[in-house]
Amino acid sequence: MSFRKIFLLFIFIISTLNVWAQTQVYAHVDKTYVEVKEEISLVINVVSNSTNIKYPIMPSLPNFNIYSSGQMRSTTMLNGNVTVKMQFNYTLSPRFAGKSTIGSFAIEVDGTVYKTDPIEIEVYRAGQGNTANAATSNQNFTYAGSKAAYQNKVKTIKNNQNMPNNAGRNNNTSSLSKQVPTLAGNKQYPNFFMTANVDKKEAYLNEQINLKIRFYHNKGTIGSPRYERPKTEGFIFEDIKTNDGVEQVGSSTYSYYEFEVALFGILPGEATIGPATVEYIPSAGIMDAFDTFFNSVSKPQVVKTKPITVHIKPLPTQGKSSYFSGAVGNNFKITAQVDKPEAHVGETIILTTKVSGIGNLRAINSLPPLDLGPSFRVFDSTSSSSTKIQSGLVGGTTEFQTIIVPRASGNFTIPETILQYFNPKTNSYETIQSSPINLKVLPAEENDQDGTSSVQDFSQVDTAQNSKIEKFSSDIYYLKKEGTSLPSKILTSVKEFGKYNYLLFAVLALALLINFISKGEFEFLSNQKAYLRAKRQIANAKNINDVAPALQTYLSAKQGKPLGITTIAQSAKNLKLSSATSTLLNAFWQELEMLKYAPADTLKSDVALKQMIQRALNLLKQIEKEAK
Amino acid sequence: MNSIFKRFLLIIIVAFFTPYLFAQEEAQKFYDQGDYLQAAKIYNEQLKDTKKPSASLYYNFANSCYKLGLTPRAIANYYRAWRLNPRDNDIRHNLAFVMAQNGQNLVPTDIPEIAFNLFFYLSLIELEGLLWLLGWLFAIVLIFVLITDNGKLKKLLICLFVCIILVATWYLFRRPIDTKPLAVVKKIQAEVRSGPGENFPVNLSIPRNHIVQVKDRKDNWTQILIPSEKTQGWVLKEDLEEI
Numbered sequence: 001m002s003f004r005k006i007f008l009l010f011i012f013i014i015s016t017l018n019v020w021a022q023t024q025v026y027a028h029v030d031k032t033y034v035e036v037k038e039e040i041s042l043v044i045n046v047v048s049n050s051t052n053i054k055y056p057i058m059p060s061l062p063n064f065n066i067y068s069s070g071q072m073r074s075t076t077m078l079n080g081n082v083t084v085k086m087q088f089n090y091t092l093s094p095r096f097a098g099k100s101t102i103g104s105f106a107i108e109v110d111g112t113v114y115k116t117d118p119i120e121i122e123v124y125r126a127g128q129g130n131t132a133n134a135a136t137s138n139q140n141f142t143y144a145g146s147k148a149a150y151q152n153k154v155k156t157i158k159n160n161q162n163m164p165n166n167a168g169r170n171n172n173t174s175s176l177s178k179q180v181p182t183l184a185g186n187k188q189y190p191n192f193f194m195t196a197n198v199d200k201k202e203a204y205l206n207e208q209i210n211l212k213i214r215f216y217h218n219k220g221t222i223g224s225p226r227y228e229r230p231k232t233e234g235f236i237f238e239d240i241k242t243n244d245g246v247e248q249v250g251s252s253t254y255s256y257y258e259f260e261v262a263l264f265g266i267l268p269g270e271a272t273i274g275p276a277t278v279e280y281i282p283s284a285g286i287m288d289a290f291d292t293f294f295n296s297v298s299k300p301q302v303v304k305t306k307p308i309t310v311h312i313k314p315l316p317t318q319g320k321s322s323y324f325s326g327a328v329g330n331n332f333k334i335t336a337q338v339d340k341p342e343a344h345v346g347e348t349i350i351l352t353t354k355v356s357g358i359g360n361l362r363a364i365n366s367l368p369p370l371d372l373g374p375s376f377r378v379f380d381s382t383s384s385s386s387t388k389i390q391s392g393l394v395g396g397t398t399e400f401q402t403i404i405v406p407r408a409s410g411n412f413t414i415p416e417t418i419l420q421y422f423n424p425k426t427n428s429y430e431t432i433q434s435s436p437i438n439l440k441v442l443p444a445e446e447n448d449q450d451g452t453s454s455v456q457d458f459s460q461v462d463t464a465q466n467s468k469i470e471k472f473s474s475d476i477y478y479l480k481k482e483g484t485s486l487p488s489k490i491l492t493s494v495k496e497f498g499k500y501n502y503l504l505f506a507v508l509a510l511a512l513l514i515n516f517i518s519k520g521e522f523e524f525l526s527n528q529k530a531y532l533r534a535k536r537q538i539a540n541a542k543n544i545n546d547v548a549p550a551l552q553t554y555l556s557a558k559q560g561k562p563l564g565i566t567t568i569a570q571s572a573k574n575l576k577l578s579s580a581t582s583t584l585l586n587a588f589w590q591e592l593e594m595l596k597y598a599p600a601d602t603l604k605s606d607v608a609l610k611q612m613i614q615r616a617l618n619l620l621k622q623i624e625k626e627a628k
Numbered sequence: 629m630n631s632i633f634k635r636f637l638l639i640i641i642v643a644f645f646t647p648y649l650f651a652q653e654e655a656q657k658f659y660d661q662g663d664y665l666q667a668a669k670i671y672n673e674q675l676k677d678t679k680k681p682s683a684s685l686y687y688n689f690a691n692s693c694y695k696l697g698l699t700p701r702a703i704a705n706y707y708r709a710w711r712l713n714p715r716d717n718d719i720r721h722n723l724a725f726v727m728a729q730n731g732q733n734l735v736p737t738d739i740p741e742i743a744f745n746l747f748f749y750l751s752l753i754e755l756e757g758l759l760w761l762l763g764w765l766f767a768i769v770l771i772f773v774l775i776t777d778n779g780k781l782k783k784l785l786i787c788l789f790v791c792i793i794l795v796a797t798w799y800l801f802r803r804p805i806d807t808k809p810l811a812v813v814k815k816i817q818a819e820v821r822s823g824p825g826e827n828f829p830v831n832l833s834i835p836r837n838h839i840v841q842v843k844d845r846k847d848n849w850t851q852i853l854i855p856s857e858k859t860q861g862w863v864l865k866e867d868l869e870e871i
Contacts, residue, residue, distance in 0.1 A: 321817045321833050371729070411662070413697070418816060431816050436697060476694055476725055477718040479656055480684040484713070491750070491757030494764075501760045507767045515774050 023048040023109045027116035029092075029102070035124050036094055042102065042119075044088040050110035051242040053086050055387045055396070059103030062350050062403065063123075065093040065382045073239060084242070094123040095379075095403075189250045191219045194278060196230070196305035198263075204313050206328035206360045207424045209263045210240070210392055213305060215278045216247070216254040222281040227259065230305065231274030234312070235263040236362070238387060238394045262394045264328075264360045265312030275304040315422050319429040323368065327421040329359015329395070334419055336434035345409055345444035351402045353381075353417055353434060358395035361385055367400050367417055375408040375441075375475075406441040410475065413438055530557035531624050538616045544609055547616045548592045554620065558627050575627040581619075588619055652688075659692060668692035683713035687722070694726060699837050700812040700869045702726055707839075707871045711806060714748040730837035747798075752806040755799050762792045809842040811852065811868040818868070820861035824849035831861050842870060 023046070030041040044056050058066070072087040094100060099122055104115040192215075199210040215225065240260040247254055265271055279302050315328070332355065339350040355364055362385060370378050379402065387396040406412070414437040423430050484492070494501070534554035541547050555571040556562060566574065568589045572582040595612075655670035671689035675681050690705035706723035713719055724734040735744045750758065766788045773781045816836050821828040824846045834840065834854065843860060844851035850868055853860045 318830055319817075319819070319833060321835065323817070323835075420817070433816065476691055476722040479659055479688045479691055480716075480718055482652065482682060482684050484682070488713070488751075488754055491754040491761065493757070494761045495753050495757035497760065501763075504760070504763045504767055508763075508770065511767065511771050511774055 025114035040092040042090040046086040054108040056105040063100040202311045225280035230276040234271035238262040268314040273308040323420040326363035332357030342440045356397040377405040379403040664695040683709040700814045810871040815867040
């Protein structure tokens with residue numbers, strides 16, 4: 001057996017081993033002894049010759065806050081065999097002291113579910129950590145920079161998710177032939193070339209754009225061609241699949257490797273997908289490669305795709321509400337459930353809210369704040385995502401877990417969670433909401449001896465706080481009995497009189513009228529009244545001496561002056577009486593004065609009395625006519 | 629004969645009020661059992677049958693609606709109850725509670741709570757009743773003053789006059805506020821358009837349970853005023869629960 005044959009056999013064995021390589025899934029943490037709120041790096045590694053690796057499904061981790069720190073993927077091609085290494089990074093922060101277990105992560109690779117081994121973590125209260133134990137922690141697999149890169153991406157999305165917008169959409173699919181490079185002076189395609197296609201050249205922020213990159217070759221290569229991703233600034237990406245096949249291009253048959261990636265624009269404006277490159281060493285055949293190995297090595301060659309510019313449109317402002325989550329896609333759904341519908345005061349309840357749909361779920365990095373009032377303590381949500389790729393569309397589920405601890409017993413309702421997302425298909429915002437959840441909280445259990453677990457430790461702290469009197473008013477007050485206060489009844493009754501109340505104005509008017517009249521405010525009425533009164537008094541006089549006071553009162557009233565201030569002559573002058581009437585008045589008055597001293601029989605004589613009354617009445621009438 | 633008449637009157641009164649009181653107790657029983665739907669149905673029937681519903685009836689109906697998750701209807705009925713009896717602690721608490729859940733305040737932040745409570749101490753009906761009552765007292769005292777010319781009564785008359793002026797001023801400030809037509813948004817995100825029709829563009833959207841002022845109505849559309857946004861627009865009538 002020649003050396004050449006031995007070497008070929010060696011190559012064959014290595015290749016076969018590579019084909020038979022089994023899928024390996026394993027998890028590491030950087031430390032197993034930590035203090036509360038210290039961070040643990042968890043790395044899930046998957047090595048497989050299948051490209052169909054799905055995202056890990058996380059176990060329930062109520063004792064940890066968990067954040068995804070990104071992922072790494074490397075693809076190696078060797079003689080047509082692809083080996084994929086996937087690394088999923090997580091950062092965990094323990095919530096409570098005590099022993100906790102990181103359960104098994106399940107990863108589906110090519111239809112088979114693989115599970116990692118559970119990892120036990122001992123958590124100490126801050127300041128009580130055993131530094132000696134920390135030294136026994138596992139290997140450190142933290143990939144510096146990857147978490148920061150992921151956080152930067154998320155931050156960028158968050159900062160831009162509410163940008164204003166207007167625009168249409170354009171699904172511009174380029175055909176393969178258009179992407180094949182045109183070589184000047186050469187109608188045939190080269191032996192090695194690359195193409196890059198996008199399914200649309202215009203998309204909304206966070207809307208999925210599918211990019212397909214193909215490396216075509218109709219000649220062999222020495223070793224594995226090295227693929228380098230295009231630079232995608234202004235995008236976040238998600239691997240969809242890798243593929244290989246054979247295609248007739250022009251007059252030749254080419255083999256190709258295909259890399260399909262989903263891109264999500266995170267900044268409005270023009271964004272460029274840089275060139276993807278493949279570095280390879282061309283070879284005419286396998287025997288030539290053997291020769292090359294021993295004789296001369298060809299120089300590495302590089303092929304590139306052309307950069308592609310995509311227009312990223314901002315989201316419209318019309319219809320956008322405060323519930324907008326930043327997500328863009330369709331068929332989003334939201335569900336919420338609690339791990340137990342009945343709990344005791346101080347017991348933890350895990351509220352799990354799942355948002356699923358087709359689109360970039362990473363954009364939903366938080367839920368609207370949950371306000372359950374003072375009857376509950378609500379802790380920050382932790383979120384985890386699992387991505388599902390179906391028919392080239394990225395989707396999946398983001399799960400938020402919120403720990404709530406009731407502080408008072410009773411029946412409560414966790415209100416619905418409302419989210420809004422943008423649907424580029426309908427070009428509008430759509431709102432989804434979960435159903436409200438009824439919770440029954442029973443009074444705190446006494447003598448809870450089993451305080452070993454971290455969760456129960458926590459509840460004990462809460463119960464200790466409840467030893468003080470606390471006021472809870474997180475619910476509406478109870479029903480009311482019918483009945484109103486007496487003052488209210490009186491006031492309402494008065495109002496109920498309705499139009500009869502307007503009689504008040506009539507009464508007031510009447511009172512004022514009487515007042516005006518009695519105070520002589522209406523002169524003509526007052527004068528008329530004085531005349532009538534004097535006339536009545538004179539006509540009813542029993543004695544001649546009764547005539548003078550009546551006449552004097554009348555004259556005073558006519559002048560508007562008190563009785564006895566003016567003489568008869570002055571009165572006549574004041575009232576502007578004619579000289580004849582004045583003379584008559586003076587004469588009559590003197591006669592009355594003299595009659596004061598006349599014998600009583602004269603004064604009571606009917607004839608004399610009647611005469612005097614008649615004269616007085618005539619005089620009164622005359623004065624009334626002339627007086628001004 | 630007289631006793632027969634009294635008995636007849638008693639029977640009439642009992643026959644008139646018993647169904648009302650019985651229904652109240654029945655509704656309360658359902659409410660206590662957590663069957664808020666039945667309780668709400670009974671209260672709703674009573675509201676339809678009663679010419680002048682009491683604040684308590686509105687309040688109890690609102691409580692049932694709230695428990696059923698019909699928050700816009702609950703807010704509308706708490707508001708009605710509050711307008712009838714603004715100094716009732718239960719009504720005020722529940723209205724403020726439900727409004728606060730939706731980011732709104734019953735007491736405006738720029739007004740001291742004590743001033744707000746004093747201003748809304750009496751309902752508009754009570755305020756009007758007080759005004760009439762003072763008017764009647766004034767008239768009576770005035771007549772006595774005119775008859776007797778009593779000095780003490782004159783002082784009382786002046787006091788009453790000052791009171792009437794104050795209460796009338798209070799009433800004049802309160803009336804526009806209490807008679808302002810309001811509505812609660814029923815839809816999760818009600819779209820506010822620039823005109824009464826689908827052909828007009830959507831200017832903004834308002835969240836559910838938000839209280840807005842009703843300005844005008846046209847066909848199936850209601851023109852609303854949103855003082856906080858200093859804007860107005862048209863919303864589908866079915867998206868609002870008018871107070």
